[in-house]
Amino acid sequence: MSLSRWVVVGYARSEGFGRNIYKVTGNTDINTDSSSFSSMADMSLTFTPKRSMVYVNFSASGTMDKGGNSDAQGYAAFRMMNGATQIAGTTTIATDRSFSVSGSGGIAFYDSGGKSSNYFDNETITSTYNPVNPADKVSVSFSFFNTESTFDGLMIYNGPNASFPLLSSGSNYNYYACPNGAYTGTGLYSAQGKTFTSTDASGALTFVFTSDTNTRRAGWEASVTSSIAGPPTSGYSLDTAWNTGFTMYPVQVTPGVETIISIQWLRDGNPGLPKVLRNNVNTNRQRSHRNLTIID
Structure with missing residues (x-):
């Protein structure tokens, strides 16, 4: 005969999370060339909450491309909005490394x-x-x-x-x-x-x-x-990946009132830093994506 004992060391309250899930996924290639915040394509959800607290998951990844054949390092900033009010923010870094492979030098x-x-x-x-x-x-x-x-x-x-x-x-x-x-x-x-x-x-x-x-x-x-090898070229670039996001971020809302949760982004505005931060959803699915999920 054996005796087994179970000790509860922690538990999750399922009633704290709702059963309503709202989700959107970006399905187009996008980029930003602005040092001011603008809406991130497809990253917006309009819903009527049933609870006073919802939980937001957001994730995005992509590559940074300055263009041309020169090195660059830069930042992209992201912020979560409840209507016109910022409720969270994050910043990510990426580099664009370019190599000269032909020309009059050598x-x-x-x-x-x-x-x-x-x-x-x-x-x-x-x-x-x-x-x-x-x-x-x-x-x-x-x-x-x-x-x-x-x-x-x-x-x-x-x-x-x-x-x-x-x-x-x-x-x-x-x-x-x-x-x-x-x-x-x-x-x-x-x-x-x-x-x-x-x-x-x-x-x-x-x-x-x-x-x-x-x-x-x-x-x-x-x-x-x-x-x-192949057609003549003046250079090529190695565009490194970036990723960012929020996980189960709590947002206070008013039950029964239509609410808009969205994501905005910008590129770093300092001179000489990258013009474009690209999220290649269609052309590079294995390392690029963006999605927004709200649990009510």
């Missing part, structure tokens, strides 16, 4: 002598450029190129090392410091004015330069950039 790529000196004799130098982001492709553009023709050559490989396919110049000197396919000299097989873009899955390019025992030249000057 990393300078020189021979061993740098911008103003000749390269050295008896060199074998390997340089590999990898994209920061996996989806990107490295491009290298040569604005100047001058090596000892036939005897000092630059080999370019479509991948992260010299075992990958050669991007050949078409030369066929077959010299130890200027193998077949090397870029060399200032004429037909020069790299000057040419741009090389990786098509390898890694997005990388590898350069191997070899010089022989004598006769040095000015070398080369090039710019290394990284661009997204």
Whole structure:
């Protein structure tokens, strides 16, 4: 025979919550570009309460997008309204991180002598450029190129090392410091004015330069950039998520009198901060939503 005892440590009074539930869900993409409060689309309920206290649940999430290719951080403020009276407020933060992936800039790529000196004799130098982001492709553009023709050559490989396919110049000197396919000299097989873009899955390019025992030249000057595969683009943005809400927030009302509970929002008004805070309900359901529920 066993004896069981139950001890009540707490309980919820069900009579404190009504059986009437009013609910609305946002089903359109919305944004705000205002530093003054305005109504949040679909976030309003009109009802006639049966009790003197109702409980409000509100939740919303979305992303922040400043637009353009620049970094930003900002805030969105939300407030709950009973008619024209504010009864609660909250603020959320989000960031918009943008990365430049193409353009006239880039990393300078020189021979061993740098911008103003000749390269050295008896060199074998390997340089590999990898994209920061996996989806990107490295491009290298040569604005100047001058090596000892036939005897000092630059080999370019479509991948992260010299075992990958050669991007050949078409030369066929077959010299130890200027193998077949090397870029060399200032004429037909020069790299000057040419741009090389990786098509390898890694997005990388590898350069191997070899010089022989004598006769040095000015070398080369090039710019290394990284661009997204596919159509040209000037940048892309990483728009981070935000979320906010109220849970079982008690609101005093007058029984039998029509009541309007609504949500308003604004963006942070400081200069330089984001223009748009977006709630992508249709296009990104897994992380964006907004709904308002009232329990009477």
